[in-house]
Amino acid sequence: MKVISIQSIGDSSVLKINKINKPSIVNDDDLLIKIEAASINPIDIKLRSGLYPIKKFPAILGCDGAGTIEKTGSMVKNFKKGDAVFFFHGGFENIQGNYAEYKVISEKFVAHIPKSLSFEEAAAAPLALITAWESLFFHAKIEKGSKIFINAGAGGVGHLAIQLAKSKGAIVFTSISNRDKENFVANLGADHIYNYKELDENEIQKNILELSNNEGVDISLDNVGGDEISNLISKTKNYGQIVTLLQPSSNIDWSLARFKNLKLSFEVMLTPQLYNLKAKQIEQTNILKKCSELFDSGKLKIHVDNILPIENIAQAHEIIEDGHAMGKIVIVT
Structure with missing residues (x-):
């Protein structure tokens, strides 16, 4: 599958397109997700530039994602093939991020996309x-x-x-x-x-x-x-x-x-993943579920300022670094 990875810290030029093996379901509650969109967050820039440490290279960044379930583990209860989902997961602490075509995640950390949101809007939301x-x-x-x-x-x-x-x-x-x-x-x-x-x-x-x-x-x-x-x-x-x-x-x-x-x-919403606090990660996923009603009732909207192809990832990072975006920046795979 196609991914954006970095081999070292540096400016936006270190973000490179690479090919790696498509991940496989490991645990019974896993979902294999075809990522449709991922958003860029300041944490991505801090990791890429060395302000926050990366433990292992190559690294695939990107905490936020949205996509379509392609396959489910044998014990998955709340999702099925074809469901549209969004999530905050990976992108640091040696966990594959969402600058990629596919990702495997436990169903515990995934929410159904609100009916009123596109993949791009949903990917922009979690963090x-x-x-x-x-x-x-x-x-x-x-x-x-x-x-x-x-x-x-x-x-x-x-x-x-x-x-x-x-x-x-x-x-x-x-x-x-x-x-x-x-x-x-x-x-x-x-x-x-x-x-x-x-x-x-x-x-x-x-x-x-x-x-x-x-x-x-x-x-x-x-x-x-x-x-x-x-x-x-x-x-x-x-x-x-x-x-x-x-x-x-x-x-x-x-x-x-x-x-x-x-x-x-x-407020550092990264804490549950930094310290592997599973119950807190589930609580954060429940926040996404609670907000679905707000999105679908029109009380909450997510603004996407730019949507770029994954090949333009360097430009996406530069827009965030410039500091003048309104709302969020999203890449599509």
Whole structure:
């Protein structure tokens, strides 16, 4: 079968088309899946470039996938040949990723694709959707009337987090970088939108205070990392919470956060696969199943910014590295 693999770390040029043997079912609950589409995530770029370690080469990246079941193990109960499925599985920790034509996965880690989604849309969802869900409902316990600030609201996680927050009746504040993204997040339901290219950070903070009884937001969701945490500390009310997906800068002055009694949570949806936590992996698969109803009812949409053939994988990585995509980037096999 055709795969995209890397033999060493480096820039996008290390991504090469190769041929390997098609995988076979090993366990009774396995599914052999013909991969139709896979999405590109920042973790792929970090692995490829050496920011995160790869234990063994050649490596096949790609955590998210969607496809058609070609064959089932003898004890599979919930799926049959021909079913359309999507999943988060592999792409690191020596597990084959989804930049490939075929993949074998236990049925425990697979969900049926919502009726309203294409393969490309379904492939775009898992990592970003699970991240947004865990951030809002596991860490932040968001509820009706909660005020939440989501930076990078037009990104993969951001645009899903806006919709999930609105589905709970939250009031959403978000930041974006241009007018197209402003229109995009407005259509998703964001209540208060700030173009940080046009507005000074002090102006943004002042407006948020004015709209929150001079308190700040209850929750801040950080999709940026680095020094951005400092701005979120100022935006978040006393006894509020910041959920971050990324590493804060070592230069952060935490004194204000301490005196405001803020709660800081780290969201890394990769943890269950990193530490082989099977029960947690099943919980994450159940999140995909829960969201199917939201997709099919029209309350949740996934935005795919670009669809490229697998041969254009280098271009797909470069789009993510450029940092200006709205929603997700997908490759098709």
